[in-house]
Amino acid sequence: MGNYLITNSKIMTMNEAGDVLENGYIAIKDSRIQAIGPMDTLERQMYPGYKEFTAPPYAKPYVVLPGFIQTHIHTTQALGRGLADDVDLIVWTRKRIWPYEAALTPDDAYISAMLGIAEMIKSGTTMFCEASGEHPDSIAQAVLDSGISGTVCLSTMDLPGEIPEALRMTTHEAIERNLALIERWHGTEERVDGCLNILNLFLSSETLWKEFTKLSKERNLLLQSHVAESKSEVEFVKEKTGLTPVRYLDSIGALTPNLLAAHLVFIDDKEIDLLHRNGVNVMHLPAAELRIAGFAPIAKELEKGIPVSLGTNSPPCNNRMSIMDDMWLAGLMHKAVNDDPAAVPAKAVLRMATINGAKALKREHQTGTLEVGKLADITIMDMNKVCATPTHDLESTIVYQATSEVVDTVFARGELLMEHGRLTTIDEGWIIREAERRAHSIVKRAGIKL
Ligand SMILES: [Zn+2]
Structure with missing residues (x-):
C-alpha cells in the first residue's frame, strides 16, 4: 500500500458543518487520512515519496469526496x-x-x-x-x-x-x-x-x-x-x-x-x-x-x-x-x-x-466523511468533462448533471482501486468476457426463456 497526496483540489468533507475547502490537500498514509488542509498550509517536506494526484494547472481542479x-x-x-x-x-x-x-x-x-x-x-x-x-x-x-x-x-x-x-x-x-x-x-x-x-x-x-x-x-x-x-x-x-x-x-x-x-x-x-x-x-x-x-x-x-x-x-x-x-x-x-x-x-x-x-452500516466512526484519522475511502472527480460543464453549484453539478464519467480515481482503505479511469485491482477485459460467458451459460442451464 502506498502513500498519496491529493493537491490543489476542492474538498467536500461532508462533515457535520458541511465544510468545503476551495483549494486544499489530503494526505493518505497506509489505510487512513493523515492530514487535510488548505494548500497554503501544506508542508511538502512532511510527505516524502507520496504519489501526487492533481489536475493540470490549465484545467478545473479535482473535486474530492468521501467514497x-x-x-x-x-x-x-x-x-x-x-x-x-x-x-x-x-x-x-x-x-x-x-x-x-x-x-x-x-x-x-x-x-x-x-x-x-x-x-x-x-x-x-x-x-x-x-x-x-x-x-x-x-x-x-x-x-x-x-x-x-x-x-x-x-x-x-x-x-x-x-x-x-x-x-x-x-x-x-x-x-x-x-x-x-x-x-x-x-x-x-x-x-x-x-x-x-x-x-x-x-x-x-x-x-x-x-x-x-x-x-x-x-x-x-x-x-x-x-x-x-x-x-x-x-x-x-x-x-x-x-x-x-x-x-x-x-x-x-x-x-x-x-x-x-x-x-x-x-x-x-x-x-x-x-x-x-x-x-x-x-x-x-x-x-x-x-x-x-x-x-x-x-x-x-x-x-x-x-x-x-x-x-x-x-x-x-x-x-x-x-x-x-x-x-x-x-x-x-x-x-x-x-x-x-x-x-x-x-x-x-x-x-x-x-x-x-x-x-x-454503523461505520460513521470509520468512513462517510473526509476527516483526519478516518479510513481513506476517497473518490476524486475530474470535472473537466462535457457533462460537468459548466459548474455553477458543485452539489447540483454532481447530483443533477454529472454521470459516473467524472469519477477519475478511487481509494478504499488507502488502497488505489482506480487510477485515472483504469481499475487497478480488477482486469476489466477479463471480467467483461467472463461475465458475458457465464451469464449465457446460467440462462441455458436454468432453462430461462426470454
Ligand atoms: Zn433488494
Missing part, C-alpha cells in the same frame, strides 16, 4: 440484469430471477459480484452492503480481491412459498447458516463484514424474525430485509396478522436501530413515526422503486431527521449499479411526487450517499 456507500445492492444478481425487463412481478420472480439464482454456482456468484464491484468502483463507491446474496463466501472473496469494503449476507427464506427447492431452508437451517456466516465474516471491521438477512415478510416466519432480532441486539449485528415493498406484500401481511408490515414488525419488537429496511414504499405517517422512534435504517432504492414499486415518502422522512441512505438494489430491476444514477433519480423523483421543486435537494442526496450510508 460513496451503497447500503443495499444484490451483487449476485449482476449476471441476471437485462433478464427480466418489461415483465410483471410474477414472471420477474418465478420465471426469471429465482431460476437464475437457483442455477448460480459459487464461481458464477464470484464473477457476478466482481462485475457489480467493478461498476461500483467506476462510479465512486467504496463500501456496500449485500442485500440478499447467494454464495456469500464468493462475494466475500470478490470483496477481498477487489479491495472494496463489503458486508455480506445469505438470502434467507424459511417458509417454502413457491421458491425453487435449491433456495429453501427450514427455520433451524436459516439460523444455523446465518450464524455460521457471522462466525466467518463478522467482528473485525475489516474489508469484509457479515450481517443477518431475512429476504421479506412473504417468505419468513415470526420465529425467525424474533430470533434474528434477539441475535442482532445481543451481538450488535445488522439485519438486512425488504419491507413494505409492494401493495401485495401489505395485503398479504394484513391478511396474515391484521397489521401493516411496519406495524406488524413493531408488534413483535423487530423495529430496531440494527434493522436495515429497504424500500418502505407503502407506509403512512404513523409508520414513519414508528421507524423514526425506533431508529430503523431506511434505505431508498430509486430506480428499482420506479420499476416495480412506487414512491417512498423520502421527503417526509428526511424532514423528520431520518438519515435515509441509498442503494442501487437489484441489477435485474434497476440494470445500473452506478450510485450516481440513483442519486440523480433521488434528487428528481420526489419533486414530482411532492409537487415541490425544492424537495430532496442535492445537498440531502449527497449526504444520503455518504455519511447516512456510514451511519446505517
